[in-house]
Amino acid sequence: LWCEIYPCLELQSRRFWCCLLAEGAGTLIFVWVVLGASSPAGPKEVPPPPLQPALAAGLVAVSLAHCFGEISGAQVNPALTMAFLCTRKLDALHAAGYILAQCLGAILASGVFYLVGIEGNAGQALGMEAFSTFQLALTIFAVEDHQKRELGEPGISATGFSVIAGALAGTFSGGSMNPARSLGPAVVTGIWEHHWVYWLGPILGAVLAGVSYEFFFAHSASREKLVACLTCRDIEIVEAASMSRSSLSAAVHAKPACKGEHGTE
Numbered sequence: 001l002w003c004e005i006y007p008c009l010e011l012q013s014r015r016f017w018c019c020l021l022a023e024g025a026g027t028l029i030f031v032w033v034v035l036g037a038s039s040p041a042g043p044k045e046v047p048p049p050p051l052q053p054a055l056a057a058g059l060v061a062v063s064l065a066h067c068f069g070e071i072s073g074a075q076v077n078p079a080l081t082m083a084f085l086c087t088r089k090l091d092a093l094h095a096a097g098y099i100l101a102q103c104l105g106a107i108l109a110s111g112v113f114y115l116v117g118i119e120g121n122a123g124q125a126l127g128m129e130a131f132s133t134f135q136l137a138l139t140i141f142a143v144e145d146h147q148k149r150e151l152g153e154p155g156i157s158a159t160g161f162s163v164i165a166g167a168l169a170g171t172f173s174g175g176s177m178n179p180a181r182s183l184g185p186a187v188v189t190g191i192w193e194h195h196w197v198y199w200l201g202p203i204l205g206a207v208l209a210g211v212s213y214e215f216f217f218a219h220s221a222s223r224e225k226l227v228a229c230l231t232c233r234d235i236e237i238v239e240a241a242s243m244s245r246s247s248l249s250a251a252v253h254a255k256p257a258c259k260g261e262h263g264t265e
Helices: 001-009 013-037 050-068 080-086 092-116 120-150 155-169 180-191 198-218 225-228 235-252 256-264
Strands: none
Touching: 001 120, 001 235, 013 050, 013 092, 013 120, 013 155, 013 198, 050 155, 050 198, 080 092, 120 198, 155 180
């Protein structure tokens, strides 16, 4: 009976879809960073050193583990998901959803990356800056969330790795990820060409990351919290109430969730 009920309950669970979204977003970030680090800085530039994409991949993997490890395990790899399924650490429903989300994330990242192209224009620089800042801001929000709950994880190293990964992936644009960092040299040198890119890109990426994490991935994320933000209400009150309900729900459903995770239903 539980085998019949469990899939229906999971498909109606917010946590299930949050896990799928985490795997999709994580794979999208991973593939984008690797593609960015593997591409030349311009149409006539030589390819980057072989170590660059490998280093970027390793660093962003640490950041993703910090962002999504608590949510879905940050597998971002169908091979790993299959390994978890075969060892009964993941049930079939989650495994199928994870693999689908991972594939969609990789396709989306590749499609957008190659759509932008490597012609060396302002559009590419804007995309690179926005995405590099997105993965950095997402990591910072995750670090802040973990520190608030006193999990004691190495947040400083994850943030540093995220900065390096973003810089390696955004070699064409310079990997600024910080409008102030670009403003200083522009004022001193008087070079303002395409300076707007280094404001619009990072701001768009950071805001999108903040909204995504706070209202979808954070431990206190809830529909009530999103409504409170949109209606200018006190978010802290709603956040505290949401975290209390989440803790109570986790305690009540701990045993069924364990069964679903290890595929023993």
